[in-house]
Amino acid sequence: xxxxxxxxxxxxxxxxxxxxxxxxxxxxxxxxxxxxxxxxxxxxxxxxxxxxxxxxxxxxxxxxxxxxxxxxxxxxxxxxxxxxxxxxxxxxxxxxxxxxxxxxxxxxxxxxxxxxxxxxxxxxxxxxxxxxxxxxxxxxxxxxxxxxxxxxxxxxxxxxxxxxxxxxxxxxxxxxxxxxxxxxxxxxxxxxxxxxxxxxxxxxxxxxxxxxxxxxxxxxxxxxxxxxxxxxxxxxxxxxxxxxx
Amino acid sequence: xxxxxxxxxxxxxxxxxxxxxxxxxxxxxxxxxxxxxxxxxxxxxxxxxxxxxxxxxxxxxxxxxxxxxxxxxxxxxxxxxxxxxxxxxxxxxxxxxxxxxxxxxxxxxxxxxxxxxxxxxxxxxxxxxxxxxxxxxxxxxxxxxxxxxxxxxxxxxxxxxxxxxxxxxxxxxxxxxxxxxxxxxxxxxxxxxxxxxxxxxxxxxxxxxxxxxxxxxxxxxxxxxxxxxxxxxxxxxxxxxxxxxxxxxxxxxxxxxxxxxxxxxxxxxxxxxxxxxxxxxxxxxxxxxxxxxxxxxxxxxxxxxxxxxxxxxxxxxxxxxxxxxxxxxxxxxxxxxxxxxxxxxxxxxxxxxxxxxxxxxxxxxxx
Numbered sequence: 001x002x003x004x005x006x007x008x009x010x011x012x013x014x015x016x017x018x019x020x021x022x023x024x025x026x027x028x029x030x031x032x033x034x035x036x037x038x039x040x041x042x043x044x045x046x047x048x049x050x051x052x053x054x055x056x057x058x059x060x061x062x063x064x065x066x067x068x069x070x071x072x073x074x075x076x077x078x079x080x081x082x083x084x085x086x087x088x089x090x091x092x093x094x095x096x097x098x099x100x101x102x103x104x105x106x107x108x109x110x111x112x113x114x115x116x117x118x119x120x121x122x123x124x125x126x127x128x129x130x131x132x133x134x135x136x137x138x139x140x141x142x143x144x145x146x147x148x149x150x151x152x153x154x155x156x157x158x159x160x161x162x163x164x165x166x167x168x169x170x171x172x173x174x175x176x177x178x179x180x181x182x183x184x185x186x187x188x189x190x191x192x193x194x195x196x197x198x199x200x201x202x203x204x205x206x207x208x209x210x211x212x213x214x215x216x217x218x219x220x221x222x223x224x225x226x227x228x229x230x231x232x233x234x235x236x237x238x239x240x241x242x243x244x245x
Numbered sequence: 246x247x248x249x250x251x252x253x254x255x256x257x258x259x260x261x262x263x264x265x266x267x268x269x270x271x272x273x274x275x276x277x278x279x280x281x282x283x284x285x286x287x288x289x290x291x292x293x294x295x296x297x298x299x300x301x302x303x304x305x306x307x308x309x310x311x312x313x314x315x316x317x318x319x320x321x322x323x324x325x326x327x328x329x330x331x332x333x334x335x336x337x338x339x340x341x342x343x344x345x346x347x348x349x350x351x352x353x354x355x356x357x358x359x360x361x362x363x364x365x366x367x368x369x370x371x372x373x374x375x376x377x378x379x380x381x382x383x384x385x386x387x388x389x390x391x392x393x394x395x396x397x398x399x400x401x402x403x404x405x406x407x408x409x410x411x412x413x414x415x416x417x418x419x420x421x422x423x424x425x426x427x428x429x430x431x432x433x434x435x436x437x438x439x440x441x442x443x444x445x446x447x448x449x450x451x452x453x454x455x456x457x458x459x460x461x462x463x464x465x466x467x468x469x470x471x472x473x474x475x476x477x478x479x480x481x482x483x484x485x486x487x488x489x490x491x492x493x494x495x496x497x498x499x500x501x502x503x504x505x506x507x508x509x510x511x512x513x514x515x516x517x518x519x520x521x522x523x524x525x526x527x528x529x530x531x532x533x534x535x536x537x538x539x540x541x542x543x544x545x546x547x548x549x550x551x552x553x554x555x556x557x558x559x560x561x562x563x564x565x566x567x568x569x570x571x572x573x574x575x576x577x578x579x580x581x582x583x584x585x586x587x588x589x590x591x592x593x594x595x596x597x598x599x600x601x602x603x604x605x606x607x608x609x610x611x612x
Contacts, residue, residue: 052453074455082453086446092262093255104251105454133262150450159453 005030005157005188006051010060013046020046022211023060028204030156033179033189035199038208039239044192045161047208051190052159053077065156078107081150085162089146091135095126098134099149106153113152120148140171147178151187158182160191164198176201196232205231207238214238248456252464259438260468270434274426274476275483281418282488292317292376295333295342297324304350304391308361312343312383317376334366341365341376408493408577419484420572421545423477423503424565428510428539430473433531435514439465440527443518458607466511473507493579499572502589506568509592512599513564519606539565567591 004027013021021043028034038044049055051064053073062069065079082088089098099120103113121127124144129137134145143163150158160179164172176198183189183203191202199205199219206216215222215238219231228234260266294312298305312318321339324330333339344362346352352359363380365373409416442448442465451461477500484490492499513535521527540546542556543565549557560566567588574580582589 054452077453077455080453082450084446084449088446088450090255090259090447091445092259097255097258101251101255102450102454105248105451105456107248107455161449 003030004028006064008060008062011050011057011062012059013050013055014058019211024213026206026213026216028188028190030188031183031186033183033191033203035202035205036190036192037199037205037235042208043211044208048159048161052080052082079156081155081158083146083150083160083163085165087143087146089134089142089149092133094131094133095121095145096130102149103152108153116152124148139167143167143175144178151182157188157190160189162192162194164193164195196235199231207235209238249460249464253467256465256468270430270472273429274480277422277426278480278483281422282415291319293321293338293340294318295322295324295330295339296320297327297330297342297344299347300345300349302350304353305345308384308387311387315383317379330364343380415488416490416577419490420569420576423480423572424543424545424568425539426476426480427473427507428535428565430476431469431507431510432514432535435466435469435511436517436527436531437524439518440521440524444523462515470507470511474504477503492576494575494581498582499575502571505589505592506564509564509596512596512603516599516603519603538563544569564592564595
């Protein structure tokens with residue numbers, strides 16, 4: 001892929017004798033929504049930590065936003081946004097204070113921050129609640145805010161670690177609308193999820209099994225390739241390769 | 246640097262938004278000082294005294310009135326016979342009984358000695374020991390006045406209590422209290438606030454941001470350092486103004502040593518947060534592993550020298566023990582640094598070790 005934003009080659013991470021991530025190679029393009037699937041303990045988190053510059057690979061190579069994960073993790077950090085399952089905002093601060101804090105952490109100057117903050121609160125329809133504590137807002141709003149906050153510094157890639165855990169289907173659908181919008185703006189979205197319907201929303205998905213990448217491709221192509229009717233079936237087949245029957 | 250300032254600011258917001266945290270940080274030191282200063286004392290201010298005078302002569306009356314006028318004793322009962330003593334103790338209306346034998350003065354004149362029985366409530370040994378001592382010294386006093394010129398030559402001990410002549414217990418508690426408060430604010434609060442970020446998932450995001458791990462730690466620690474320092478000043482000022490506890494040595498030295506102890510406690514807090522994942526675990530470790538030893542084993546309340554040997558050895562790894570020695574020496578004895586460099590060195594070493602261990606633990610997780 002010529003304009004790959006994320007590119008890995010035989011990326012491997014071992015913890016002692018245990019190989020958490022076993023020589024995975026893939027490329028993700030600009031503006032792509034990439035679903036990163038796998039059972040718990042399959043190595044997703046370890047792979048994501050390497051891509052976000054938190055963990056050094058044991059062997060193999062990876063570049064993110066054009067920077068090498070080994071030698072330039074600090075540059076990578078400036079070019080990515082990250083949102084965890086627990087949506088990573090401070091409950092005892094107001095939306096405005098959260099925006100100001102994270103904007104400051106990402107190094108935005110005061111003027112830009114003020115403009116962005118106003119625009120964001122308007123876009124999320126949060127003006128009235130701008131000064132109330134986050135703990136009193138519904139989960140859906142908090143997640144949307146967290147997603148927007150992760151993009152304050154205009155990163156090239158946003159990493160979402162199970163962003164829709166614990167919300168109702170309608171709110172999830174709305175959250176995905178935001179993801180599409182982000183991708184349309186040319187930002188790559190790297191998302192992990194346990195919801196197989198969400199996997200269908202992705203441009204491409206990969207499924208990790210025991211540290212290896214068992215499948216990668218568009219949802220439709222994968223369904224054809226493995227002869228299954230849904231990603232759900234595919235997932236179960238890959239994760240549990242020998243059927244019980 | 247700008248993002249660092251924002252970080253510290255946010256930390257202060259957390260502290261002031263959470264009423265419990267704010268109460269612990271600002272209310273506790275003052276409350277504890279007043280509690281320890283007023284309520285918890287070793288001095289006995291009122292001993293309920295029963296007199297069983299079987300002699301009724303001028304000597305027994307003189308001793309009785311001397312006891313009662315000393316200010317420590319108040320007459321509760323006149324007991325007619327020794328049989329009444331037991332029930333009076335059992336009902337709790339008396340702490341001490343003094344029994345004069347029949348013919349007290351006459352025997353004292355004739356034989357040069359006589360018996361006086363002092364009975365106390367042994368269910369509270371500390372109080373008993375202290376009031377027995379008081380009583381004995383009052384009687385010594387009387388005998389000295391009456392018979393000293395004529396008595397045979399002998400050794401008269403003249404006790405002098407250096408540094409705290411009135412033996413005021415608040416002098417003893419203030420240094421211990423400073424250690425306790427600093428431990429609480431620095432170690433407990435930082436370990437909780439760092440593990441909270443882990444729990445709510447913001448730590449991951451902070452690590453992924455371009456802030457360096459050291460900046461994150463410093464940002465978490467700086468506010469507590471400042472608050473702990475303010476607490477030191479508050480406690481010192483209150484102790485001086487309300488209880489008249491002096492600082493006989495150099496105040497700047499005391500403050501510098503306190504800053505060092507704050508650093509030790511902070512590094513302990515950081516270390517605890519690197520080995521725990523939840524606020525609850527951090528709180529349990531801080532309370533059980535730090536506060537209790539600080540109160541019980543540092544010499545704050547119970548002297549280290551009277552502990553069994555294993556505990557004495559163990560007390561050496563408690564930072565508060567060393568800080569306590571330093572503070573007592575500076576405040577009460579007016580000691581200067583040349584007497585304290587060893588204790589200071591111990592604290593410095595502890596801080597360095599804890600910091601190194603935390604950094605190792607922290608980077609282990611990232612490697």
